Amino acid sequence: MSPGPQPRPRGWPEPLDRSAALATGVLAAMPAALGCLDPAGRVALLNAAGERLLDRPAADVVGRPVTEVLCAGTAAAVTRVCHEAVASGGPVSLEVPDPWGGPGWSALHAWPVSDGAAFVFVDVTARRQAQDEAEAARRAAETARRAAERAGARTALLAAVTGELSGALDSESALGSLARLVVPALTDGCVVTVVDREGRARDVGSWHVDPARRPLLDRYAEVRLDTLPTASPVARALRSGSEAQQPVAAVLELMPPGPARDLLVELGPDTAVVLPLTADGRAVGVLTLYLDPGRTLDDDDLATAREVAAQAGRAVDRVHRQSQQAKLAEGLQRSLLTDLPTIAGAQVVARYVPAAEAARVGGDWYDAFLHTDGDPVVVIGDVTGHDTAAAAEMGQLRGLLRGIAHYSGAGPAEVLRGLDAAMAAMHTGTLATAAIARLEEGGTRLRWASAGHPPPLVADPDGTVTVLADGLGDLLLGVDPTTVRRESTVPLRPGAVVLLYTDGLVERRDCDVDTGVGRLRRHLAALADRPLEQLADELLARMLPATPGDDVALVAICVHPPR
Numbered sequence: 001m002s003p004g005p006q007p008r009p010r011g012w013p014e015p016l017d018r019s020a021a022l023a024t025g026v027l028a029a030m031p032a033a034l035g036c037l038d039p040a041g042r043v044a045l046l047n048a049a050g051e052r053l054l055d056r057p058a059a060d061v062v063g064r065p066v067t068e069v070l071c072a073g074t075a076a077a078v079t080r081v082c083h084e085a086v087a088s089g090g091p092v093s094l095e096v097p098d099p100w101g102g103p104g105w106s107a108l109h110a111w112p113v114s115d116g117a118a119f120v121f122v123d124v125t126a127r128r129q130a131q132d133e134a135e136a137a138r139r140a141a142e143t144a145r146r147a148a149e150r151a152g153a154r155t156a157l158l159a160a161v162t163g164e165l166s167g168a169l170d171s172e173s174a175l176g177s178l179a180r181l182v183v184p185a186l187t188d189g190c191v192v193t194v195v196d197r198e199g200r201a202r203d204v205g206s207w208h209v210d211p212a213r214r215p216l217l218d219r220y221a222e223v224r225l226d227t228l229p230t231a232s233p234v235a236r237a238l239r240s241g242s243e244a245q246q247p248v249a250a251v252l253e254l255m256p257p258g259p260a261r262d263l264l265v266e267l268g269p270d271t272a273v274v275l276p277l278t279a280d281g282r283a284v285g286v287l288t289l290y291l292d293p294g295r296t297l298d299d300d301d302l303a304t305a306r307e308v309a310a311q312a313g314r315a316v317d318r319v320h321r322q323s324q325q326a327k328l329a330e331g332l333q334r335s336l337l338t339d340l341p342t343i344a345g346a347q348v349v350a351r352y353v354p355a356a357e358a359a360r361v362g363g364d365w366y367d368a369f370l371h372t373d374g375d376p377v378v379v380i381g382d383v384t385g386h387d388t389a390a391a392a393e394m395g396q397l398r399g400l401l402r403g404i405a406h407y408s409g410a411g412p413a414e415v416l417r418g419l420d421a422a423m424a425a426m427h428t429g430t431l432a433t434a435a436i437a438r439l440e441e442g443g444t445r446l447r448w449a450s451a452g453h454p455p456p457l458v459a460d461p462d463g464t465v466t467v468l469a470d471g472l473g474d475l476l477l478g479v480d481p482t483t484v485r486r487e488s489t490v491p492l493r494p495g496a497v498v499l500l501y502t503d504g505l506v507e508r509r510d511c512d513v514d515t516g517v518g519r520l521r522r523h524l525a526a527l528a529d530r531p532l533e534q535l536a537d538e539l540l541a542r543m544l545p546a547t548p549g550d551d552v553a554l555v556a557i558c559v560h561p562p563r
């Protein structure tokens with residue numbers, strides 16, 4: 001049998017009274033400041049922690065509008081979260097600066113109650129500091145990562161620029177590609193300007209990160225130098241080698257109305273950075289960087305751009321110096337190649353093309369003269385080596401061969417043997433190749449000999465081409481003066497063309513001599529019916545690359561058919 005209700009101990013309050021006392025005790029001991037707002041925005045309740053923070057008893061604030069109790073910013077935050085809590089019927093939270101003006105932060109929580117909304121401030125300064133420190137560390141790590149990426153990109157850019165410019169044979173073609181290298185690593189748009197040896201400035205390359213604006217930048221580069229104001233950054237850089245970083249709006253104020261100004265407006269850059277390309281204290285070009293709005297160059301970027309400009313300036317200067325050396329060497333070589341004689345009943349043409357590099361101008365030569373008995377003789381030769389010393393040796397050997405042929409009256413093989421003997425006595429250490437062709441019996445027979453030289457070719461008017469190759473060919477000159485020299489004869493048809501040439505015409509890195517001779521034979525067959533001057537020019541155009549790696553000489557003779 002279950003026991004009945006037990007009697008309540010004496011002095012215990014009723015349950016409701018005990019709950020109210022417990023709630024009062026909890027509010028009094030609560031470490032966070034808690035309060036309530038009634039629907040009119042007045043303070044309806046404030047616990048002991050709130051009294052301590054306000055330094056005012058609850059009796060002084062209860063019934064007052066919250067705007068009279070708390071500072072303006074805190075009162076507004078409390079009013080807002082309490083209204084949102086009542087409207088939503090659920091809790092609302094917001095982080096605010098310390099409500100009493102301290103350095104920390106508090107979490108403001110609000111929730112609806114039976115007649116208004118309660119709110120509490122909880123100190124979250126420690127958590128907020130930890131979050132801020134973590135965020136700062138994350139940002140620092142991200143900044144370091146981006147800096148490392150940019151540093152790597154700058155290093156890669158300088159390596160690419162070095163590779164592009166180090167072997168440049170032509171400053172315009174090399175620097176024309178420079179704009180593509182610096183975009184977008186350093187800038188959004190770029191124009192490269194080069195001053196040629198005559199002092200003329202020309203824009204030789206441009207590029208933009210935005211494909212839609214590349215045609216605009218190309219057109220701008222075509223016309224901007226035509227109306228360049230003397231006070232513009234580019235003009236100052238060309239004139240005095242000064243560097244500039246200027247808003248494009250300021251540049252536009254200097255520009256006269258016209259296509260260049262209109263195109264720059266349409267391009268829409270925000271900043272122009274102008275860096276001179278200098279050599280020996282003078283400007284040899286300009287690197288113009290166009291930055292879109294929002295982009296800037298930091299110190300590292302600017303240092304990299306300056307190094308790019310310095311490398312470009314050195315490349316222009318090197319190409320100019322090489323060109324000057326090439327002109328000097330070419331002038332020396334051409335001065336040693338005398339004019340061809342007038343030969344009755346025959347036409348003779350010769351061509352000489354120097355190598356693209358100054359250091360590769362060498363010892364190719366040609367000659368034509370009349371034998372003592374009146375027969376025409378044509379000679380081709382090549383001294384080994386590619387420098388001015390080879391060109392000087394060439395001049396001496398050419399004179400020796402002509403003198404030996406004139407004095408001895410001998411045939412091609414004996415003339416080569418005599419030249420070999422003279423070289424052994426007076427030009428030790430010199431090596432050369434040569435081929436001699438003598439037209440006899442009124443041009444109906446060809447007598448020829450070769451010392452290690454590419455074989456002569458004979459083209460008949462009908463396009464038949466014969467390669468005059470006798471076995472492996474004789475030894476080159478300067479190796480063994482006792483070598484027995486051979487000579488051969490072939491008949492010539494009226495109007496046939498005899499062609500002698502140096503190996504630069506038929507030999508390249510990707511093409512050996514035999515393959516080159518085959519190409520030459522095909523082209524000569526196709527051109528056999530052309531006038532001799534045109535034939536020579538067309539052969540060079542078809543056989544040689546745009547920048548020959550070796551110098552080339554050729555000589556061709558045609559005995560006219562009888563009328």
